[in-house]
Structures are given as structure tokens and as C-alpha cells.
Amino acid sequence: MMHVGNSRLLIVFTRNPVPGRVKTRLAAETGPETALKVYQVLREYTAAVTQTCSADRAAFYSDEIPDADCFLEGETLAFLQEGNDLGERMLHAFERGFAEGFTHIALIGTDCPDLQREVLEQAFASLEKGDAVIGPAKDGGFYLIGLNKSRPELFLGRSWSHGKVLQETIDRLNEHGASFELLPQLQDIDTLEDLKQSRLWDSAYELP
Numbered sequence: 001m002m003h004v005g006n007s008r009l010l011i012v013f014t015r016n017p018v019p020g021r022v023k024t025r026l027a028a029e030t031g032p033e034t035a036l037k038v039y040q041v042l043r044e045y046t047a048a049v050t051q052t053c054s055a056d057r058a059a060f061y062s063d064e065i066p067d068a069d070c071f072l073e074g075e076t077l078a079f080l081q082e083g084n085d086l087g088e089r090m091l092h093a094f095e096r097g098f099a100e101g102f103t104h105i106a107l108i109g110t111d112c113p114d115l116q117r118e119v120l121e122q123a124f125a126s127l128e129k130g131d132a133v134i135g136p137a138k139d140g141g142f143y144l145i146g147l148n149k150s151r152p153e154l155f156l157g158r159s160w161s162h163g164k165v166l167q168e169t170i171d172r173l174n175e176h177g178a179s180f181e182l183l184p185q186l187q188d189i190d191t192l193e194d195l196k197q198s199r200l201w202d203s204a205y206e207l208p
Helices: 024-030 032-051 086-099 117-127 165-175 192-196
Strands: 008-014 056-061 077-080 104-108 132-136 142-147 180-182
Touching: 008 032, 008 086, 008 117, 024 032, 024 192, 032 117, 056 086, 086 104, 104 117, 117 132, 117 142, 132 165, 142 165
Parallel strands: 008 056, 008 104, 056 077, 132 180
Antiparallel strands: 104 142, 132 142
């Protein structure tokens, strides 16, 4: 069924919160229970921030669509991620969103405790005048990518989880003549050092 109404869709990629299957790099340093605790805080925060954004919201789950979840409050769409790697999964999510009738789509994860509604609104404002928008992460990746049409060249035939993901994405946009804007740089939480540098470190965690 084609979507009618809001042209904006915010896609949230989320893993189902299972010990040992989330924040694996952090878990290697803190243990799976602490990593899960951090991830649940990040999910709740991301759910709250995205709830206020002037876009429809779609949660794409890693393993199964739960009966109840912080992302399923309101009229959130829910789908399963599909693909053999992160690139294929992101591309599929964008294509599903465009097939639903949305024309400005941004995709985020649940790793960024500094994400604000203003940044999301800036992303969609950028898509009103350009082809793409990217939110750079401090580790060389990105916390947000937004598009106005499907661009398989950004997602296929490449590797992920390294320090040049952002630059490679920018290079591919330039190679295809796509206009884009960069959002403020923010920090994802993937490791214990990331956590120590974040505002979550002062929260009530009983970390080893």
C-alpha cells in the first residue's frame, strides 16, 4: 500500500536486546550484561528523541518484531532487516521506504547518546534541497544517512566497521554527482572508551 501524507520517514535500525548479541565490542570489555544495560538505555533514549521528530518512523529489527517495544509506541511501522551485510540491509530498508511512498528518508542506528531532535530536523531540511545528508561519527563512520532516492552504489560492494566508512561514502556520492550536506559530528558508543567519553558514563552504571 502506497503511503500518503507525510513525505518524511525516519528509519531506526535496532537489534533485538539479547545478552551477548548487542554491543559485542563493548561486551568484550564489560561483560554482556553491562553491554545490554547500556544498549537498552541507548534504545530508550533514541526512541524518545525520534518520537518527537516531524517524520513518520519505521523500526527495522535484527531478528524478530516484538509484541511490545519502546519503538512501537504510536503509529510506528515495523519491519525486519533483510540482507547479508549492513549495506544490503540499509539498502533494503531505503527501498522499502520509497516503495511505501516516502520521498525523504533518513536512517539511523541506536548508538548515539548525543542525537537531538534538532539534528534530525536539520537532516530532513537538507533533503528538501539536496540529494543526500550524512551525520559523521567520530570513529570515521556515520550515525545518519538520508536520501531522496535509492542509491545502491552507496551500499553494495564495500566493507563496513572501519575508520574510512564516512570518507568512502562521500567519495561515492561525489563520483555519482550527488549533492549532500554534513550534519554535526557526534560520537557513537561501541567500546568502553567511547562509553567513558560519553555523558552516559556519569549515569548509574555499576561498571567493573
